[in-house]
Amino acid sequence: xxITVVGSVAFDTVETPAGxxxxxxAGAATYFSLAASFFTDVRVIAVVGEDFGPAEQAVFDARxxxxxGIERAPGKSFFWQGSYLDNLNEAKTLNTELNVFAGFQxxxxxxxxxxxxxxxxxxxxxxxRRVREAMPQARLVxxxxxxxxIKDHRPAxxxxxxxxxxxxxxxxxxxxxxxxxxxxxxxxxxxxxxPRMLVVKHGEYGxxxxxxxxxxxxxxxxxxxxxxxxxxxxxxTGAGDSFAGGFFGYLxxxxxxxxxxxxxxxxxxxxxxSFTVERFGTERLQELTRExxxxxxxxxxxxxxxx
Amino acid sequence: xxITVVGSVAFDTVETPAGxxxxxxAGAATYFSLAASFFTDVRVIAVVGEDFGPAEQAVFDARxxxxxGIERAPGKSFFWQGSYLDNLNEAKTLNTELNVFAGFQxxxxxxxxxxxxxxxxxxxxxxxRRVREAMPQARLVxxxxxxxxIKDHRPAxxxxxxxxxxxxxxxxxxxxxxxxxxxxxxxxxxxxxxPRMLVVKHGEYGxxxxxxxxxxxxxxxxxxxxxxxxxxxxxxTGAGDSFAGGFFGYLxxxxxxxxxxxxxxxxxxxxxxSFTVERFGTERLQELTRExxxxxxxxxxxxxxxx
Numbered sequence: 001x002x003i004t005v006v007g008s009v010a011f012d013t014v015e016t017p018a019g020x021x022x023x024x025x026a027g028a029a030t031y032f033s034l035a036a037s038f039f040t041d042v043r044v045i046a047v048v049g050e051d052f053g054p055a056e057q058a059v060f061d062a063r064x065x066x067x068x069g070i071e072r073a074p075g076k077s078f079f080w081q082g083s084y085l086d087n088l089n090e091a092k093t094l095n096t097e098l099n100v101f102a103g104f105q106x107x108x109x110x111x112x113x114x115x116x117x118x119x120x121x122x123x124x125x126x127x128x129r130r131v132r133e134a135m136p137q138a139r140l141v142x143x144x145x146x147x148x149x150i151k152d153h154r155p156a157x158x159x160x161x162x163x164x165x166x167x168x169x170x171x172x173x174x175x176x177x178x179x180x181x182x183x184x185x186x187x188x189x190x191x192x193x194x195p196r197m198l199v200v201k202h203g204e205y206g207x208x209x210x211x212x213x214x215x216x217x218x219x220x221x222x223x224x225x226x227x228x229x230x231x232x233x234x235x236x237t238g239a240g241d242s243f244a245g246g247f248f249g250y251l252x253x254x255x256x257x258x259x260x261x262x263x264x265x266x267x268x269x270x271x272x273x274s275f276t277v278e279r280f281g282t283e284r285l286q287e288l289t290r291e292x293x294x295x296x297x298x299x300x301x302x303x304x305x306x307x
Numbered sequence: 308x309x310i311t312v313v314g315s316v317a318f319d320t321v322e323t324p325a326g327x328x329x330x331x332x333a334g335a336a337t338y339f340s341l342a343a344s345f346f347t348d349v350r351v352i353a354v355v356g357e358d359f360g361p362a363e364q365a366v367f368d369a370r371x372x373x374x375x376g377i378e379r380a381p382g383k384s385f386f387w388q389g390s391y392l393d394n395l396n397e398a399k400t401l402n403t404e405l406n407v408f409a410g411f412q413x414x415x416x417x418x419x420x421x422x423x424x425x426x427x428x429x430x431x432x433x434x435x436r437r438v439r440e441a442m443p444q445a446r447l448v449x450x451x452x453x454x455x456x457i458k459d460h461r462p463a464x465x466x467x468x469x470x471x472x473x474x475x476x477x478x479x480x481x482x483x484x485x486x487x488x489x490x491x492x493x494x495x496x497x498x499x500x501x502p503r504m505l506v507v508k509h510g511e512y513g514x515x516x517x518x519x520x521x522x523x524x525x526x527x528x529x530x531x532x533x534x535x536x537x538x539x540x541x542x543x544t545g546a547g548d549s550f551a552g553g554f555f556g557y558l559x560x561x562x563x564x565x566x567x568x569x570x571x572x573x574x575x576x577x578x579x580x581s582f583t584v585e586r587f588g589t590e591r592l593q594e595l596t597r598e599x600x601x602x603x604x605x606x607x608x609x610x611x612x613x614x
Contacts, residue, residue: 205513231491233489306567306574306608307567
């Protein structure tokens with residue numbers, strides 16, 4: 001089944017202990033769609049500027065991603081500059097230029113309108129809601145958000161949450177959204193706001209899937225997937241978006257959304273995140289093969305299974 | 308196979324968001340031996356004062372723990388007072404009174420001398436080394452340590468590490484001991500100091516077992532066990548010692564130390580830690596049953612396994 005994703009397509013300049021890259025192709029929708037493209041058809045809604053040229057277009061084309069929903073606007077693309085020199089787990093933002101993104105009004109191509117899977121990447125919740133409402137046929141809707149929207153745009157975000165099946169955020173965001181430091185209690189509280197499932201990403205410690213429908217006592221209905229112990233993390237940017245792409249892409253590829261499919265999707269999410277951080281920007285995703293993905297999936301299993 | 312453990316038997320006064328307890332029976336050797344006693348015979352080497360009475364002795368007796376190595380000395384037992392009011396993940400020490408522990412000279416009863424499993428709980432590395440050398444017959448030796456010894460008693464600690472098969476410490480201690488913030492690199496560096504295996508405890512995120520003998524590339528020889536998502540953590544004290552007791556107790560109960568035995572031991576470690584934090588001090592371990600342990604083991608499996 002095809003996924004439509006709305007989010008940013010951007011250029012990033014990053015510095016990490018491994019080095020520095022100027023203006024690499026990045027943005028949540030880019031990471032997400034590259035990762036998801038290994039599992040299913042992906043359609044992107046975004047806006048880019050005149051600096052998005054044939055080289056960038058070729059990255060999407062090589063993975064067969066439908067970019068008819070990427071609007072070309074006069075000016076420059078969204079630009080972000082960050083540093084991980086002090087802390088590889090948290091970027092220090094040095095510069096953000098919204099550029100063409102400032103006036104982004106998502107336009108959904110008619111050909112996208114049969115997408116049954118919809119992913120709302122981390123953008124203004126007002127836009128997330130607008131896209132969600134414009135695609136009522138979507139039968140599984142997942143989304144991401146961040147501190148900034150949780151803190152300063154809560155009413156708009158709460159409206160988005162009502163329309164989500166699955167929210168994917170990290171520990172800190174979960175605790176902040178719930179106002180509760182106990183993760184299990186916070187997860188239940190977040191799910192009471194709308195999403196029937198919550199994926200909490202723990203960075204190098206993996207991720208946890210919580211279900212709303214299950215009575216509180218059946219702890220076993222929680223699922224915990226590992227992260228992959230890596231020798232060198234070159235650039236952590238995009239790990240969460242790649243996780244989301246692997247997770248949601250795998251789900252969309254499945255004939256039936258069984259509990260087992262969700263468990264495997266958690267593993268594929270971790271797998272895609274683990275590849276992304278091995279190189280700068282989307283470099284690793286651009287050269288990845290399905291064979292490598294399945295090999296690492298098997299390693300994730302060995303990493304966690306008793307026999 | 309019997310385990311001999313050397314460490315502290317103490318009284319703790321703790322305050323947590325769940326309440327306050329005065330002078331509960333605690334100490335690393337207490338948590339360890341109670342947890343391990345569900346799997347195998349346990350023998351303790353420690354020192355207590357005159358405040359260690361029949362009620363405290365009865366806790367060990369009820370679990371069939373051999374306490375002939377617990378020396379009774381004039382004065383008071385080791386006492387620790389801490390608070391988790393600000394942070395449930397890290398205790399703030401309010402008071403430490405070494406008391407009889409200040410002059411502790413471990414004495415090993417003759418009847419302990421056939422113990423093939425030896426656990427050196429978190430005490431002065433000079434004492435850990437002395438006990439290790441006095442028990443040359445031990446065929447598997449594991450131990451714990453903490454920031455204080457890593458920082459200020461490094462030469463003595465390095466001597467201990469040379470005699471250890473397995474070191475069990477947390478993330479922060481691993482990174483501090485190795486002087487490296489990448490966990491996989493830090494783990495390899497720690498193992499180059501002696502231990503052929505390293506168990507790194509990640510608190511609420513579980514734990515990871517690293518092997519030295521395996522070539523670096525075979526990542527799958529790393530094993531990651533989960534922690535149990537808990538609604539209420541009443542008192543985190545002793546979680547790490549209980550983990551060690553479950554882990555090492557299970558190993559000692561096995562006829563053969565296969566890779567599968569180590570994986571299951573990691574799960575049992577997490578299981579025992581998860582029980583301990585449900586009540587104050589050792590209260591939960593005192594009333595626990597093997598049936599509850601195996602039920603939770605099955606839940607840990609469901610929490611992490613694909614099918």
